[in-house]
Amino acid sequence: MDMSFSPDDRAFRDEVRQFLKDRLPARLSDKVRQHRELTKAEMEEWHAILQERNWLAGNWPREFGGSGWTPIQRHIFEEESALAHAPRVLPFGVAMLGPLLQKFGSREQQDRFLPRILDGQDWWCQGYSEPGAGSDLASVKTSAVRDGDHYVVNGQKTWTTLGQHANWIFCLVRTGPAAKPQEGISFLLIDMTSPGITVRPIVLLDGTPEVNEVFFDNVKVPVENLVGEENKGWTYAKFLLTHERTNIAGVGFATSGLAALKRIARAQVAYGKALIDNPLFAARVADVEIELMAMSTTNLRMLAQAAAGHAPMAESSMLKLKGTQIRQAINDLTRRALGPWALVFPSEALEGANDTPPPGPAEAAWATRAYLNNRKLSIYGGSNEIQRGIIAKSLLGL
Amino acid sequence: MDFRFTDEQTMLGDSLARTLERGGDAAAVFELGTGAALLPEEAGGFGGTGPDVLMVFRTLGCAAAVTPLLDSVVLGAGILAAAGEGALAEAASTGGARIAVALDEPGQRYDGTVATRADRGHLTGEKAVVHGAEDASHLIVLATDGLHLVEAGAEGLAIRSYALIDGARAAEVTLKETPARRLGDAALLDRPMAAAILALCADALGVMETAVALTTDYLKTRKQFGRAIGSFQAIQHRMADLLTEVEQARSAVWNLAGHLDAPDRDRHVAATKSLVGRVALQVAEETIQLHGGIGMTEEYELAPLVRRLLAADARFGDSDHHLERFIVLGAA
């Protein structure tokens, strides 16, 4: 047994570190560290910097213009990026649609859409969830009715992350009547500039309009935008949900979050003592750190299995569960470390016109927002209750 | 043994709830005599006992009403009454005067360290997260030698306001040789602060009750997989645990209400604030989670409730702070 990275992987990690040092603008990493909202242009800027090095699509094979990294290399890249406070690579085009088109798309679709993901011409969003179809995704109702060489789409998607910036959306739509709900679902690529589409922002608890409702009113979609076969969309969506779960544990985010927590707890003083030296608080921090140490090894063990060609199922659910619990615990402790300053909610101060810094320690500007925003971690991508169901089913088979 | 409220307390609670339901604002709340119900007779009121505070603030919390009652009346008028400033206390209790109480300072974390100094009737120092400072007619300021009264607009007084997560507003207050009148020792704070912590906990209890009721309704109506999500046993057990915790919080609030003027008051303050803070966070997190995506949105009714619960824990010492205090008091 040797739990350290191979010499090649260590060399790769050094290369990634050097790249981040040279190419990540402080302007962006400062914003990420302070949990401030990035503009569309800033997210595109980082994508372009990565693409210049051919590092945007770490999970794509080289034949499609990706970096062809191993699972371990992808892990290293994601972890180092998080530690350096790099903006995250938006998953919708790169991590989700790309692999799906590579596996199930036509040659024409691959040629048309994949390069545009890499060069930033297209911004994709994910149109799966609907008001009535969340955990029960197979109950989607948005309909696509064939009319000559078009589908006519009617219905509503919701929770569409960053859909306000997108020019394309990939959707699960209902194309056929079905004996089982999973049948009769198709996977459709829809141009967001088509007539009949309305996007309405939804403001989240932290004050950011991160998600949207997307309405479809008689939207005409050319049949060539159907991926794979009609009524087989569920199979493709499941491929995505189980296969393309990169960075599900968020080890890098947790690690940098823990470092920030310790920094704050060293600076906060009560009764003449740094908070980190308070035995009760120190124990709470130690608890998450111990959990994180074990979880990152779980993550690496899974990665090693994936590298050996084993497709994880219950294991990735465990990583999602533990990973989100740890990150949320870190967010909670960070907010609590700030004591009364955690009450401050400087929504105006962050993005507004006035430049006066919010009162209190610098972290007070984001700690509560980060805590509130990251409640989503246990809800989206298959809620933690759904993950527990998957784990239990794999064990009990009932 | 008798856990019932008096008829007067029940009547006030009922009319307060009705007023808030009709959209009544802070002025309407004062008009009902709510302020006077929070002050003892010696101070021109007709209540001020633990159960009075409990009844009023639990009702306010249920409706998530934002009022200056906690800061201006329970704390402010409470201190003034203890200092023999009956007239101003009474004015605060009717809403005629607004009191903000400036205790914390930048760089301290719940430990009550004070650097603000008084020098021949003038105060110099900085105060942090002072609730309601911008609307106050008077500030009560804690300095190294005790409590002082400062009038709004006094020379050398600067107030920088900002929003808090629970919809209230607070400010950084700077005093630079600001004229002030000494009220007395810091010990004047003891009973009003205990009452304010009871008020905050009772408010949080009301918020939790509303949040749990909202979630219960949602679990009964939201359908996934062809059934109400509340029919899944995993969800039922979570709600059962949550209800049990809220019941504990309710008893903790009752404990403090019953011991507000007892010799072991401080132990009850620590116990109640610690338990209620912990449960408040649990209710906030669980009610979001059990709603799914909708629980994450600003426009849904849960949002202000959740943020108010976070605020309840963060104010006047969080659950860990009071856990430690409980240990210290027990050892004494």
Ligand SMILES: Cc1cc2nc3c(=O)[nH]c(=O)nc-3n(C[C@H](O)[C@H](O)[C@H](O)COP(=O)(O)OP(=O)(O)OC[C@H]3O[C@@H](n4cnc5c(N)ncnc54)[C@H](O)[C@@H]3O)c2cc1C
């Ligand atoms: C910030 C954010 C961003 C998102 N981004 C996107 C996006 O870009 N694209 C997209 O398509 N979707 C997105 N989603 C949607 C997300 O996938 C759904 O919110 C999620 O699937 C849960 O669905 P729901 O919100 O309808 O909750 P529901 O499914 O109604 O669930 C409510 C509660 O019931 C529980 N529950 C449901 N079924 C069961 C069961 N069988 N057993 C036990 N418990 C159960 C859930 O765990 C949850 O606690 C996003 C959501 C959020 C919050």
